[in-house]
Amino acid sequence: MWMILRNVPTPAFIVDKARVQRNCDRMREKAHASSVIFRPHMKTHKTAEIGRMQHGGAIGPITVSTLAEAEFYADRGWRDITYAVPIAPEKLERAYVLSQRVDRLNLLIDSHEALRAIEESSHTFDVFLKIDCGYHRAGVDPDDPDSEQLARAIMRSESVRFQGLLTHAGHSYNAKSVDDVRHIAGEESAALSRFRALLGVDEIIRSVGSTPTASVVETFSDCDEVRPGNYIFYDASQIAIGSCSFDDVAVSVLATVVGSYPERNSLIIDAGALALSKDLGADANGGFGIVCDERLQRLPLKLVSISQEHGKVEGNVAHVPVGTRLRIVPNHSCLTAAMYDVVHVIDRDRVIDEWRPVRGW
Amino acid sequence: MWMILRNVPTPAFIVDKARVQRNCDRMREKAHASSVIFRPHMKTHKTAEIGRMQHGGAIGPITVSTLAEAEFYADRGWRDITYAVPIAPEKLERAYVLSQRVDRLNLLIDSHEALRAIEESSHTFDVFLKIDCGYHRAGVDPDDPDSEQLARAIMRSESVRFQGLLTHAGHSYNAKSVDDVRHIAGEESAALSRFRALLGVDEIIRSVGSTPTASVVETFSDCDEVRPGNYIFYDASQIAIGSCSFDDVAVSVLATVVGSYPERNSLIIDAGALALSKDLGADANGGFGIVCDERLQRLPLKLVSISQEHGKVEGNVAHVPVGTRLRIVPNHSCLTAAMYDVVHVIDRDRVIDEWRPVRGW
Numbered sequence: 272m273w274m275i276l277r278n279v280p281t282p283a284f285i286v287d288k289a290r291v292q293r294n295c296d297r298m299r300e301k302a303h304a305s306s307v308i309f310r311p312h313m314k315t316h317k318t319a320e321i322g323r324m325q326h327g328g329a330i331g332p333i334t335v336s337t338l339a340e341a342e343f344y345a346d347r348g349w350r351d352i353t354y355a356v357p358i359a360p361e362k363l364e365r366a367y368v369l370s371q372r373v374d375r376l377n378l379l380i381d382s383h384e385a386l387r388a389i390e391e392s393s394h395t396f397d398v399f400l401k402i403d404c405g406y407h408r409a410g411v412d413p414d415d416p417d418s419e420q421l422a423r424a425i426m427r428s429e430s431v432r433f434q435g436l437l438t439h440a441g442h443s444y445n446a447k448s449v450d451d452v453r454h455i456a457g458e459e460s461a462a463l464s465r466f467r468a469l470l471g472v473d474e475i476i477r478s479v480g481s482t483p484t485a486s487v488v489e490t491f492s493d494c495d496e497v498r499p500g501n502y503i504f505y506d507a508s509q510i511a512i513g514s515c516s517f518d519d520v521a522v523s524v525l526a527t528v529v530g531s532y533p534e535r536n537s538l539i540i541d542a543g544a545l546a547l548s549k550d551l552g553a554d555a556n557g558g559f560g561i562v563c564d565e566r567l568q569r570l571p572l573k574l575v576s577i578s579q580e581h582g583k584v585e586g587n588v589a590h591v592p593v594g595t596r597l598r599i600v601p602n603h604s605c606l607t608a609a610m611y612d613v614v615h616v617i618d619r620d621r622v623i624d625e626w627r628p629v630r631g632w
Numbered sequence: 633m634w635m636i637l638r639n640v641p642t643p644a645f646i647v648d649k650a651r652v653q654r655n656c657d658r659m660r661e662k663a664h665a666s667s668v669i670f671r672p673h674m675k676t677h678k679t680a681e682i683g684r685m686q687h688g689g690a691i692g693p694i695t696v697s698t699l700a701e702a703e704f705y706a707d708r709g710w711r712d713i714t715y716a717v718p719i720a721p722e723k724l725e726r727a728y729v730l731s732q733r734v735d736r737l738n739l740l741i742d743s744h745e746a747l748r749a750i751e752e753s754s755h756t757f758d759v760f761l762k763i764d765c766g767y768h769r770a771g772v773d774p775d776d777p778d779s780e781q782l783a784r785a786i787m788r789s790e791s792v793r794f795q796g797l798l799t800h801a802g803h804s805y806n807a808k809s810v811d812d813v814r815h816i817a818g819e820e821s822a823a824l825s826r827f828r829a830l831l832g833v834d835e836i837i838r839s840v841g842s843t844p845t846a847s848v849v850e851t852f853s854d855c856d857e858v859r860p861g862n863y864i865f866y867d868a869s870q871i872a873i874g875s876c877s878f879d880d881v882a883v884s885v886l887a888t889v890v891g892s893y894p895e896r897n898s899l900i901i902d903a904g905a906l907a908l909s910k911d912l913g914a915d916a917n918g919g920f921g922i923v924c925d926e927r928l929q930r931l932p933l934k935l936v937s938i939s940q941e942h943g944k945v946e947g948n949v950a951h952v953p954v955g956t957r958l959r960i961v962p963n964h965s966c967l968t969a970a971m972y973d974v975v976h977v978i979d980r981d982r983v984i985d986e987w988r989p990v991r992g993w
Contacts, residue, residue: 280722281722314940336940359642359888361642365641407896529720530770537768539769578769579966579967580675581770583769593746594721606905606940609906630973631974632642
C-alpha cells in the first residue's frame with residue numbers, strides 16, 4: 272500500500288518513526304522519574320501524531336509557539352496549553368476565545384504593558400511571568416527590582432491567575448561543550464528558584480525548557496515543569512552541541528542530484544533554501560546540513576551553499592552521478608520541518624504514513 | 633469591506649500593489665524596447681495575480697523553479713513555461729504529463745546523464761542547455777570541449793527539440809558595486825553568444841536571468857530572452873547591491889513588539905525565522921532586515937537575531953513600547969514570501985486583496 276523510500280519525489284522531509292518513539296520515550300521517562308510536569312513543545316513538528324507520542328500515546332499538557340498551533344491542538348482534544356511567546360495585546364481576544372474551549376490556556380507576559388492590556392481586555396487569563404535566565408531574548412531580569420514589582424502586580428491583579436515563572440535557556444544552543452550546557456541548566460533552574468524565593472510564593476510553578484539542557488541532565492531538579500521540543504527529532508546542531516548522537520537524529524531531507532560537475536568538484540541537489548531553511552546551525556563550518564547517502568551513511572561531502580531550489584555540494588563527486596539520491600541531516604530541524612506541508616514517516620526504507628503539520632500563525 | 637493595515641494580525645506579509653505594478657511595468661517596457669522575449673520568473677511571488685501583472689495583465693511566457701509552480705500556472709491558463717532547474721530523471725514522467733497540457737514546457741539539462749534519461753523516457757521534450765557564466769552553481773563550462781560535445785549530442789538527439797542556451801548570473805548577488813553588476817551582465821550574455829557561435833546555430837535562443845543584471849542595464853543586448861524574477865518585489869539585498877532604491881521595494885513583514893527591554897536596549901517582535909527566513913542577505917552587517925515603522929519609515933534599530941517566532945531588535949527602544957507595530961523590509965523577498973500561505977495586498981494603508989501563492993514541489 273505504501274511507497275518505498277526510493278520512490279518518494281524529492282525534496283521530501285523524512286521522519287524515522289522508531290527514532291522519534293525512542294526520543295519521546297527517553298525524555299518522558301526522565302521527566303516522570305524526576306516527578307516534574309512534562310509539557311513538551313509542539314513547535315518542532317506541529318503534528319497531532321507526534322503530540323500524542325510525546326505523552327506515550329495520550330493527550331497531555333503541551334507548549335506551543337503560535338496561536339494557530341494552540342487552536343490546532345484544541346481542535347483535536349488537547350486541553351492544557353501554554354502559548355510560550357509573550358502575547359501581543361492585539362491577540363488577547365483570539366486567545367480568550369480559545370481559552371473558553373480548553374481547560375487551561377497559559378499566556379506569557381513580561382511587561383507592565385502586557386499586564387495592563389489584559390486588565391483592559393475585561394477577560395481573565397492564566398499567566399506565566401517570563402524570566403530571562405541569561406539568553407537575553409525575552410523575559411525580565413530576575414535581579415532587577417522592577418521585575419519583582421511586575422510579579423507583585425501580577426499577584427495583586429484580579430485579571431490574571433498567576434501560574435508561575437517560565438524561562439528558556441536558548442543560550443544553550445551556543446554552548447561549546449556538554450559541561451557548558453550542564454552549567455546553563457543549573458543557571459536556568461536557579462534563576463527561577465531564586466526569584467520565587469524572593470516573592471515568597473512556593474506554590475507557583477517553575478517551568479524550564481530547551482532541548483540541550485533537558486538532554487544532558489541526568490534528572491530534572493530544582494524545577495516543577497519541563498518543556499523541551501526539538502528532542503523528538505534532534506538535528507546537526509544538537510549533535511554539535513552534544514545533546515544527542517548522530518543515531519538519535521530522526522529526520523532528514525531526501526534529495527536528488529540534478530547536476531554533477533566532477534571537473535569543479537561539485538554537484539547540485541534539488542534541495543535548497545526552501546527545502547532545508549538557511550539556518551547555519553551550531554557548527555558554522557559544517558555547511559547547511561550533513562550530507563548522507565540514501566541509507567543515511569555520512570559521505571565526505573559538504574553542502575557549502577543553498578539558493579532557493581538548489582543545494583551546492585562540494586567534495587570528490589566523481590562517483591555521484593545525476594539521479595543519485597542523497598539524504599541531508601538538517602542543521603535545525605524545527606525550521607526545516609516548517610517548510611513542508613507533508614511529513615513522510617518511514618519504518619526502515621518503507622513509507623508507512625504521511626502527517627500534516629499546522630502552519631502559519 | 634477590507635481591513636486597514638492596522639488591523640491585520642501579525643506577522644503578515646504585506647505587498648504594496650502600486651509598487652509591484654511600477655516594478656512590473658518598468659522591466660516589461662525595458663524588455664520590449666530591447667526587442668527580447670520577456671519570460672519573467674514566478675518563483676519570487678508564486679501567485680497568479682502578479683504573473684499577469686508581469687505581462688501587463690495578459691498571459692505570457694514564464695519561468696518557474698518547481699514543477700508544482702509549472703502545474704499551478706498551467707491550471708490557470710499559462711501555455712509557455714520554462715522549468716529553470718536541471719530536471720531530475722525521476723521527474724521526467726510528471727514533466728511529460730504536464731507538457732501535454734501546454735503549448736511548451738522547456739526543460740533544463742546540463743549533463744549527458746540527463747540527456748540519456750530523456751532518451752530512455754520514450755518522450756520528446758523541449759530543452760535548454762544550461763551554461764555556467766561564472767556563478768559555478770549549475771551549468772556546463774562553455775570553454776570545456778565536453779560542453780560542445782554535449783550540445784552537439786543534444787542537436788543530434790531525436791528525443792529533444794533544442795530551444796537554446798540558458799544561464800543565470802547568480803554571482804551578481806555578491807557584487808560590490810553597480811559597475812560590478814554591469815560587468816557581470818556583459819559576461820552573462822557574452823558566454824552564451826560565444827558558445828552559440830562555436831556551435832554555429834544562430835536560430836537558438838540565448839536566455840539570461842538575474843534581477844541585479846536586468847535592473848542595472850539600460851537595454852538588453854547580445855541576448856534573445858530575459859528571465860528576471862525578484863524585481864517585482866526587490867528587497868534589502870537588492871538595495872545593497874544597487875539594483876533598486878528603498879522606495880522600489882514593494883514588500884515588508886508587518887510585526888508587533890511583544891517585549892520591550894529599554895534597560896538592555898532591545899525589544900522582541902513576533903516575526904522570527906518562520907516569518908522572515910534566515911537569509912542574511914547581501915549586507916551581512918545589516919541584520920535580518922531593515923526595521924521600519926508602520927508607515928515604512930526607516931528606524932535607527934537593527935534586527936540582530938531571529939529564532940523560530942522571535943525577532944530581537946537592538947537600539948534605543950525607550951519609545952517603542954509593547955504593542956507597537958513595525959514593518960521589516962526582508963533581506964531576500966523570495967525566501968520570505970515562501971513562508972506565507974496568504975499575501976496581504978495593500979493600497980496605501982488599506983488591505984485591498986489577499987493572494988494565495990502555490991507551495992511545495
